[in-house]
Amino acid sequence: MAETILNVEDVTLAFGGLVANRDVTLDVARGEILGLIGPNGAGKSTLFNLISGVYRPNRGRIRFEGADITALPPAERCRRGIARTFQVPRSFDSMNVLENVTVGAFARHAKAAQARAAALETLERVDLAHRADAVAGELTPPEKRRLEVARALATGPRLLLLDEVLTGLTPSEAKAGVALIRRVAAAGVTVIMVEHVMEVVMPLVDRAVVLNLGSVLAQGLPAEVVRDEAVIGAYLGE
Ligand code: ADP
Numbered sequence: 001m002a003e004t005i006l007n008v009e010d011v012t013l014a015f016g017g018l019v020a021n022r023d024v025t026l027d028v029a030r031g032e033i034l035g036l037i038g039p040n041g042a043g044k045s046t047l048f049n050l051i052s053g054v055y056r057p058n059r060g061r062i063r064f065e066g067a068d069i070t071a072l073p074p075a076e077r078c079r080r081g082i083a084r085t086f087q088v089p090r091s092f093d094s095m096n097v098l099e100n101v102t103v104g105a106f107a108r109h110a111k112a113a114q115a116r117a118a119a120l121e122t123l124e125r126v127d128l129a130h131r132a133d134a135v136a137g138e139l140t141p142p143e144k145r146r147l148e149v150a151r152a153l154a155t156g157p158r159l160l161l162l163d164e165v166l167t168g169l170t171p172s173e174a175k176a177g178v179a180l181i182r183r184v185a186a187a188g189v190t191v192i193m194v195e196h197v198m199e200v201v202m203p204l205v206d207r208a209v210v211l212n213l214g215s216v217l218a219q220g221l222p223a224e225v226v227r228d229e230a231v232i233g234a235y236l237g238e
């Protein structure tokens with residue numbers, strides 16, 4: 001049995017009367033690629049916000065590498081090894097690509113030269129080094145996604161949360177994105193990826209958790225989950 005890197009236990013978060021996550025419980029094993037899927041509004045991004053510390057739950061606990069992180073601020077979670085991308089890219093549009101990634105690299109390098117070198121290395125990992133001097137605001141949408149991933153990777157995470165980084169890409173861009181995620185995972189980073197479209201994510205993930213209306217509807221191997229009648233019903237009901 002692989003070691004649990006992340007444990008989410010009975011987590012609930014409501015926005016006013018809307019329960020965005022209800023009693024969500026899941027374990028993530030170190031080294032796995034976990035797919036977090038579900039219809040629009042299911043609560044996927046909210047769960048990422050809870051894991052990364054943007055929100056605190058009303059109830060429940062989140063543990064990372066055995067420590068309770070439920071109440072820790074985002075920067076402290078980042079320091080401990082959790083990084084995430086945002087569904088809507090949050091790069092600094094007026095800065096160039098290298099500067100954007102250097103900001104991420106400062107999470108683990110105090111010296112500017114070291115942070116810059118680590119940022120360049122990260123850009124090479126995501127095949128964006130040729131755009132290092134480009135202004136972030138002028139990147140194409142797929143390049144912006146890559147920059148989001150690079151900014152997160154530059155912090156040196158052991159757990160990486162990817163929020164719809166493959167959405168809206170052409171088939172060949174998506175293929176390159178899949179290869180990148182496989183490389184990241186092969187380097188020892190545990191990955192949770194949110195995707196709305198099942199076909200994109202299922203071939204890539206070791207396991208899938210399906211959220212619907214804020215609750216875990218199903219989980220298991222991708223082949224099991226895609227055949228689950230409740231899952232099919234939830235997607236048809238969109
Ligand atoms: P998903 O990422 O699965 O599409 P979200 O987690 O973004 O879903 O949203 C889940 C539900 O919570 C939606 O109904 C959404 O409108 C609501 N929601 C998300 N964030 C907020 C917020 N900050 N304030 C109010 N409602 C929110």
Ligand code: MG
Pocket residue numbers: 044045046087
């Ligand atoms: Mg979302």
